[in-house]
Amino acid sequence: MKITSVQLVSLLVVLLVGCAQPADKQEESGEASSSEIDAAGEKLTVAAAANLRFVLAELEIDFEKNNATDLEIIFASSGKLTSQIINGAPFDVFLSANMKFPLKLVKEKMTTGKPIVYALGTLIMWSTKDLDLSKGLSCLLDDDIEKIAIASDKNAPYGSAALEALKSAQVYSKIESKLVYGESVSQVNQYVKSESVDVGLTNKSVIIGMTQDNGIWHDVDTALYTQIDQGIVITNHGEEHRGVDCQTFLNYLFSPSAQEIFAKYGYLAP
Structure with a gap:
C-alpha cells in the first residue's frame, strides 16, 4: 500500500502525542489541570490544598517507603478541588485546608463519611x-x-x-x-x-x-483568626476503586511519623 506524505505526517503526530509525558504535579497557578487528573489513574490520587505542597513532598516519600501504594498528588485551592470532585474528577482522597469544603462534599453525598481534622494550620x-x-x-x-x-x-x-x-x-x-x-x-x-x-x-x-x-x-x-482545621475525606470514587489504599493512607497521616513531619513544617496536631 502506498503511503502519502500527508498520511506519514499524521502518523508521526499520533506517535508523538502517544509518547508525551504527564504534566507536572503543580502548575504555577496552583490549579489542577485535566492532564494531571487523567494521568493519575494507576496511583492513589490525592487532591491536596495548595498549602500542603512542601509537607506532602516529604510525607509522600515516607509513605511510599513503607507501603506498596504510590501516590499521585494534585494541588489546587480547596474550593477548586471541591468543584472538580463534584463535577466527577476521579480523586480518591481529598486533603482540604479547612472543614468547610469537605463538609460540602458530604452534603453532596460525594464521600464515604464525615471529614476528620488531620492538622491545624x-x-x-x-x-x-x-x-x-x-x-x-x-x-x-x-x-x-x-x-x-x-x-x-x-x-x-x-x-x-x-x-x-x-x-x-x-x-x-x-x-x-x-x-x-x-x-x-x-x-x-x-x-x-x-x-x-x-x-x-x-x-x-x-x-x-x-x-x-x-x-x-x-x-x-x-x-x-478562627483556628484553621484542615480536614480529610475519602471520596466515593476512592472507596469504590481503592478503598483499602485510601484507608491505609488516611491511617498513615495520623501516625507518629506523619504527625512529626507535619510539626516540622509548622502545623499543629489536631
Whole structure:
C-alpha cells in the first residue's frame, strides 16, 4: 500500500502525542489541570490544598517507603478541588485546608463519611524585602508597604483566615486598596518570591519548605483568626476503586511519623 506524505505526517503526530509525558504535579497557578487528573489513574490520587505542597513532598516519600501504594498528588485551592470532585474528577482522597469544603462534599453525598481534622494550620506574614514585620499586622499600614498579597477567600481557606485577621486587627479598611488577591496560597507565594508584592499572608510551611533564602516572616497572632482545621475525606470514587489504599493512607497521616513531619513544617496536631 502506498503511503502519502500527508498520511506519514499524521502518523508521526499520533506517535508523538502517544509518547508525551504527564504534566507536572503543580502548575504555577496552583490549579489542577485535566492532564494531571487523567494521568493519575494507576496511583492513589490525592487532591491536596495548595498549602500542603512542601509537607506532602516529604510525607509522600515516607509513605511510599513503607507501603506498596504510590501516590499521585494534585494541588489546587480547596474550593477548586471541591468543584472538580463534584463535577466527577476521579480523586480518591481529598486533603482540604479547612472543614468547610469537605463538609460540602458530604452534603453532596460525594464521600464515604464525615471529614476528620488531620492538622491545624498557621498564618504568617512573609516578605523577601528589607522590612520590619515585628509590629504584626499594624506594620501593613506603613507607607513603604504598597502591595499585600492574600489568597482568594472564595476558594482558599488561608485567604479567609487572612481577611478575618486583617479585620480583627482593625487594619483592613485602611489597607484594602493595597490588597492583591491570588487564586491560592501557591500564587501568593509566587507574588512574594517574585517581589511583585511587598508582603504576603500565607501558610507557615512555605518558609520551612523553601531551601533558598526565604526572606523574613512573622507569625500572625492566632487570636485574630478562627483556628484553621484542615480536614480529610475519602471520596466515593476512592472507596469504590481503592478503598483499602485510601484507608491505609488516611491511617498513615495520623501516625507518629506523619504527625512529626507535619510539626516540622509548622502545623499543629489536631
